[in-house]
Amino acid sequence: MAKRTVKQNTKLKFDTAWQYSAAPETPDHIVLADKYDLFINGKFVAPQSKKYFDTINPAKETRIASVAEASQADVDAAVKAARTAYDKVWSKMPARERGKYIYRIARIMQERARELAIIESLDGGKPIRESRDIDVPLAAAHFFYYAGWADKLDYALPGMAARPLGVAGQIIPWNFPILMAAWKIAPALACGNTVVLKPAETTPLTALKLAEIFRDADLPPGVVNIVTGAGATGASIVNHPGIDKVAFTGSTDVGKIIQKALAGTTKKYTLELGGKAANIIFEDAAIDQAIEGIVNGIFFNQGHVCCAGSRLFVQESVANEVVRKLKDRMETLIIGDPLDKNTDIGAINSREQLNKIKALVKVGVNEGGDCYQSSCTLPSKGFWFKPTIFTGVAQSSRIVQEEIFGPVLSIQTFRTVEEAVEKANNTPYGLSGGVWSDKGSKVFKVTSKIKAGVLWANTYNKFDPTSPFGGFKESGMGREGGMHGLSAYLK
Amino acid sequence: METKQKEKIKKVAVGLNGHSHHAETEVRLAVQKTYKLYIDGKFPRTESGRYYKLNDKNGKVIANICRASRKDFRDAVVVARKAQGEWQKKSAFNRSQILYRIAETLETRRQQFVSTLGLQSVSDAAAQKEVSAAVDMLVYYAGWCDKYQQVFSCVNPVESSHFNFSFPEPTGVVSAIASQQLGLLNLVSLMAPALAGGNSIIILAAEKFPLTAIDFAEVLNASDVPGGVVNILTGFSNELHTHFSSHMDVNAIVYADNNSAALKTIQTNAASNVKRVVVVQHVAEESPYRIMELQEVKTTWHPVGI
Structure with a gap:
């Protein structure tokens, strides 16, 4: 006990001990066009709609490029190209050759990793440290992993002669643009399907760079088609009669609309939807490590993470210590220029998302929650939100129930394992969860009781191409990644 | 006359749901089963009190089946x-x-x-x-x-x-x-x-x-x-x-x-x-x-x- 008291009086003062000099990544060597067309049948073509929209840098609110808005006619053309490529080329190609194309894509991505990381941070606002060390290398690794499956599919679904589904329509979100494109495209191609993919309207650029890579890799025309646009373009894909499978990552609300739209059709679908994960800290956890896990859980990628550990549950006996240390740690987080290599937290992806976060935080305060924010200063231009935690909230609080998708953490306490599990499962979501304890048997007891697809024990927000990802309950259905990710693209 | 009598007894003995085949010569009424629902390991009738008739191929009622609500x-x-x-x-x-x-x-x-x-x-x-x-x-x-x-x-x-x-x-x-x-x-x-x-x-x-x-x-x-x-x-x-x-x-x-x-x-x-x-x-x-x-x-x- 005495030892604990000493610890509680120790404050980590990283911020005053030394200052960081700015260390911005230079964007001068990257090549971005002023205007991007649709990638259909191996070529960049102007949209039949003749419409373009701007994609902006959320850290500066400046325009980066114009991007085509695909209409129904454009989606028709993309689906037609994908169908022809499926029938005439991709489904007939020896599986090993198919795999070699995918390997080639992975390699070119690695060669152009620096460029892709910078564009990802420019377009989406995420810190370069994350896009450079996580998003881009993981995306390339996904292609590399699934490339090797192409000629080994008979081992993936025992007892079944696996066949591709046909044309896959894929819709991805703005939080991990290139990584989500890789999660969708790599397994689809490995299994012998062709693809029509729509990136999110606020982050289309890396998907279009990926299109350049497909072209440079000599991927046969029509095997992957990239159509940019907003919700209407996505609806055209989902409802297109020429699509055999829909893969969607995004909000639970839109996921439900898609599931409803597919009723009465024979289209297969996988949905990777929202989450409100519990991150549970037991009193016997290594507290300093747990603090890092909490920070990584909720502030990674500005909290724009479907599996974010947005509900913190701390055992009552260590609650004061955890909250104090968390506040200390939050003071050390560097918020600012996404291209600066020191930056921990970048810009909020869009004004729309910033407004949503602000509105929910206001609800949290109005409902009586105790709101604490780090004392950092925010840049004057761009979309920013301070790292925020709430204590004094109830299970019924809206900020405890609803996915905020921002750097906002709610903190509750518990006394027993049963109470922690009960509270953790008291949500319609079931995507992920975290457990912190030094006792192995307790860890496995709790991870086995949490109804969620990914459980991190004494770690958080870890991803790997070999590791399946996806939700229970209203967090979606189907898995992406690993061997289980193949069944989403086979019959 | 005797044959006719036997037939009558048989019909009664077999009863509506036809489970007793052995009672041909006994003069007794077969016990019929009330068909219920199966919930929680118990057999309740439907709370709604509703039923539908199940007929045999001759159109005769076999049982009043629970119409669950x-x-x-x-x-x-x-x-x-x-x-x-x-x-x-x-x-x-x-x-x-x-x-x-x-x-x-x-x-x-x-x-x-x-x-x-x-x-x-x-x-x-x-x-x-x-x-x-x-x-x-x-x-x-x-x-x-x-x-x-x-x-x-x-x-x-x-x-x-x-x-x-x-x-x-x-x-x-x-x-x-x-x-x-x-x-x-x-x-x-x-x-x-x-x-x-x-x-x-x-x-x-x-x-x-x-x-x-x-x-x-x-x-x-x-x-x-x-x-x-x-x-x-x-x-x-x-x-x-x-x-x-x-x-x-x-x-x-x-x-x-x-x-x-x-x-x-x-x-x-x-x-x-x-x-x-x-x-x-x-x-x-x-x-x-x-x-x-x-x-x-x-x-x-x-x-x-x-």
């Missing part, structure tokens, strides 16, 4: 939710033994099911075949209870220093609408894969085959299946399928009938809480993938280090 279904979901956790917690070996026990009990009641299927207009030969198939399917899935996890789980070779494994877990509470084509195998083909995988289930029996459904509930009740793990309702699919698919505490729905309009409604309603929708096309199909349709793969990361 939305409330009956909701009651069943509550008990199925309660029972599911305990069922999942049982060891795979124990679940396997219980499924095998159902097969044993069903086999010893073969004649009862053949005669009940007969009452529902199934020929003797077809009924014998169906009972055999049902028993064998139960044995088949009993065997999978402690094996599908091995076939469909894996340790993933992640790049970082973590022990990472993926393992199937039950989806949870399943609602199911039986095929109208068969009277016994249709129930077993819905129940066995769900139970083998640790789910609990609420089955709506075929309108045409309510007798075998409730007789089968008695088999379950005598086979150590905990109350609430399997619940069987009788009633009208066109009334209940909307409730089976829209209930917010049901995780998956299995549809084995072939009405495309009903299926579309089910698929639409299922979106309300992202229910998994499984369509069974071949009732007799036996496959571990039938188990996996009602499973969720969970992946756990654990650091390796000191």
Whole structure:
């Protein structure tokens, strides 16, 4: 006990001990066009709609490029190209050759990793440290992993002669643009399907760079088609009669609309939807490590993470210590220029998302929650939100129930394992969860009781191409990644 | 005169549901069975008090069958939710033994099911075949209870220093609408894969085959299946399928009938809480993938280090 008291009086003062000099990544060597067309049948073509929209840098609110808005006619053309490529080329190609194309894509991505990381941070606002060390290398690794499956599919679904589904329509979100494109495209191609993919309207650029890579890799025309646009373009894909499978990552609300739209059709679908994960800290956890896990859980990628550990549950006996240390740690987080290599937290992806976060935080305060924010200063231009935690909230609080998708953490306490599990499962979501304890048997007891697809024990927000990802309950259905990710693209 | 008298006695003795064949010469009235629902290991009549008549092929009433209501279904979901956790917690070996026990009990009641299927207009030969198939399917899935996890789980070779494994877990509470084509195998083909995988289930029996459904509930009740793990309702699919698919505490729905309009409604309603929708096309199909349709793969990361 005495030892604990000493610890509680120790404050980590990283911020005053030394200052960081700015260390911005230079964007001068990257090549971005002023205007991007649709990638259909191996070529960049102007949209039949003749419409373009701007994609902006959320850290500066400046325009980066114009991007085509695909209409129904454009989606028709993309689906037609994908169908022809499926029938005439991709489904007939020896599986090993198919795999070699995918390997080639992975390699070119690695060669152009620096460029892709910078564009990802420019377009989406995420810190370069994350896009450079996580998003881009993981995306390339996904292609590399699934490339090797192409000629080994008979081992993936025992007892079944696996066949591709046909044309896959894929819709991805703005939080991990290139990584989500890789999660969708790599397994689809490995299994012998062709693809029509729509990136999110606020982050289309890396998907279009990926299109350049497909072209440079000599991927046969029509095997992957990239159509940019907003919700209407996505609806055209989902409802297109020429699509055999829909893969969607995004909000639970839109996921439900898609599931409803597919009723009465024979289209297969996988949905990777929202989450409100519990991150549970037991009193016997290594507290300093747990603090890092909490920070990584909720502030990674500005909290724009479907599996974010947005509900913190701390055992009552260590609650004061955890909250104090968390506040200390939050003071050390560097918020600012996404291209600066020191930056921990970048810009909020869009004004729309910033407004949503602000509105929910206001609800949290109005409902009586105790709101604490780090004392950092925010840049004057761009979309920013301070790292925020709430204590004094109830299970019924809206900020405890609803996915905020921002750097906002709610903190509750518990006394027993049963109470922690009960509270953790008291949500319609079931995507992920975290457990912190030094006792192995307790860890496995709790991870086995949490109804969620990914459980991190004494770690958080870890991803790997070999590791399946996806939700229970209203967090979606189907898995992406690993061997289980193949069944989403086979019959 | 004497022959006529005998015939009269026979008719009375056999009674409405025809279960007493031996009483030809006795002058006694056969005891008829009241067909009920099966919820929480108990046999209540429907709370609604409603019924529908089941007729034999001559148009004679065999029984007044419970026409289950939305409330009956909701009651069943509550008990199925309660029972599911305990069922999942049982060891795979124990679940396997219980499924095998159902097969044993069903086999010893073969004649009862053949005669009940007969009452529902199934020929003797077809009924014998169906009972055999049902028993064998139960044995088949009993065997999978402690094996599908091995076939469909894996340790993933992640790049970082973590022990990472993926393992199937039950989806949870399943609602199911039986095929109208068969009277016994249709129930077993819905129940066995769900139970083998640790789910609990609420089955709506075929309108045409309510007798075998409730007789089968008695088999379950005598086979150590905990109350609430399997619940069987009788009633009208066109009334209940909307409730089976829209209930917010049901995780998956299995549809084995072939009405495309009903299926579309089910698929639409299922979106309300992202229910998994499984369509069974071949009732007799036996496959571990039938188990996996009602499973969720969970992946756990654990650091390796000191």
